[in-house]
Amino acid sequence: MHNILEVRHLSAGFSARKSEVKAVDDVSLLVPEGKIVGIVGESGCGKSMTARAVMGLIRYPGRVISGSVLLDGRELVGMPEKEKRALRGSKMSMIFQEPMTSLNPVMKVGRQVEEAIRIHEKVSREEAAHRSVEILTSVGVPEAEKRCLCYPHQLSGGLRQRVMIAMAMILDPRLLIADEPTTALDVTVEAQILQLMRTLSSGGTGILLISHDLGVIAQVCDHVYVMYAGRIVESAETAELFDRPLHPYTRGLLNSVRSLRGGGDVLDTIPGVVPNLMRMPAGCGFSPRCLECREECVRDVPRLVDEGDGHLIRCFLYEGEAAE
Amino acid sequence: MLNHILRRLLQAVLVLALVALLIFLMLRVVPGNPIATMMGEHVDPAVIERMTSELGLDQPITVQFFRYILDAMKGDFGTSYSMGKPVDGLIRTAFPNTLILALCAALFAWVMGIICGTVSAVRKNSVLDRLFMGFSLLGVSVPVFMAAMMLQYVFAYHLHWLDISGVKNWKSFILPAVALGWNSAGSISRLVRSTLLEILQADYIDTARAKGRGQAGVLIFHAMRNAMLPVVTMMALQLSSLLSGAVITESIFAINGIGRLAVQAIEGRDIPLLQGTALFSTALVILGNLAADLLYGVLDPRIRKES
Ligand SMILES: Nc1ncnc2c1ncn2[C@@H]1O[C@H](COP(=O)(O)OP(=O)(O)OP(=O)(O)O)[C@@H](O)[C@H]1O
């Protein structure tokens, strides 16, 4: 299968007082054509940073430190800004975390949706406006023509997110990155937006869906990457991951979701919090919170090994087995 | 929207009426008979008495007030004691000078302020940024009279490029406009810089970049329009205060405007003239505030909707 996005050993971070902190550490991932690939992890684990690194939109003072990002086989790291700009919005686009603040408050919705067309193609205003009404309708915005004349604050959160999606999809990009597209929405609207994602991907677009919510991931993703403290700790097909979670962190995440669903008295959560980037443990990032932590976990970073059928895992509990 | 405008207009009228009352009262509580002060010490009391009753100053204070308000509404501010001419005529001759000076100062302030502020924000911490912000800080901290005298010294006395004072042609307005506008330019450029820096961090800027906008496109189509909201408000307020008479600048550069007229009124204890100029200036300030308010509503769709 053709991979639209190929990220290899990507590291990104911030330079702080001579030292360098890595918010994204040696991340590799694939997004095949027509698939939805999820990244799941707690707040602050580097999900957005990974997405921004792919788009080339990391905010100052952050930067890509090393690694490679291939979009349809073209290397993006180190590509001149002008060439990258030509790809953004046309070949790859991104939906940001906050639908409330991600639209320009003083610009009419229609203008914002058609903006990408007007940047990348030489078409008349009428043509662009016509196409933006079309795309808005196709993502389920009712009375799209009327909404085009609205300002963002006049729309509901769900509509705004649909506008964001329309905006990102208007030039039919190869890759769509959606950074927590449903976090700000209620459950029914969330289901609708996720359904929309599935429709888009069946059209051939590769989607990288970022979420901290395993429920969302389970509903739509074909493949999942579990991220912790800047590293991929586990990766597998969605069904496989939910059936056979290997990493103690993944198991903890699943348990907390299940205990919520089961309505148990005690919420089964993972003790502790994500470590601060400046005080990252030398070994496995999860070791301070891990109930199965061993001596080596504190000392060394485990390698990402294949546990069979492409189920990747970064944990000493399995590293030994794999070597045997 | 219409509702909003009407409400703001009504408010403006109320404020104006209140200010009219305050000006009136303040001038009445100043001790001493203004006629006596004006005419000097060795004047026949009978003459003073006749003048006082002629000007209606012996009437009860409420009657005086209502006469003053009614006359003012007809555009009649009485006759200047010290110049012996109708006050409204004096204001009318002085105002064009004030208007030209204010417009020139505003033009200077806004063009400089927006350019410097934008460059400073985009090239944050660069040499240009430091230079522009240095000049801005000077502008907002150096008093107008000092800026005026510095400019006179350098460009008129030393370089002989321009006249020291007086109004001969358009060039006569250059130095006063710069002296007067420097302060406003400083405030505008600092406001533009800080607003832009904040806006460039906004989420919708990322959205625009994700669509493929370059730095210039982001600035022009997204950041500037949003940054202009507070800036335009400040501009309207500045214009109204510039229009209401630059007392110091007009005096230093000998420009016969409203500000200078007010100074002359104070020197001559000329109550009708002072009352007239004060009321006129206040009306301009209130109008400016009203304009700022309505402009903000036009520029910001969120406010437009609310009303
Ligand atoms: N300017 C900065 N300097 C140093 N560290 C930063 C800076 N900005 C962000 N970080 C750190 O980078 C890490 C990754 O942040 P990122 O936004 O990618 O997390 P995330 O997984 O998207 O979390 P969330 O679910 O909250 O969106 C965080 O730990 C954050 O504290």
Ligand SMILES: [Mg+2]
């Ligand atoms: Mg994030």
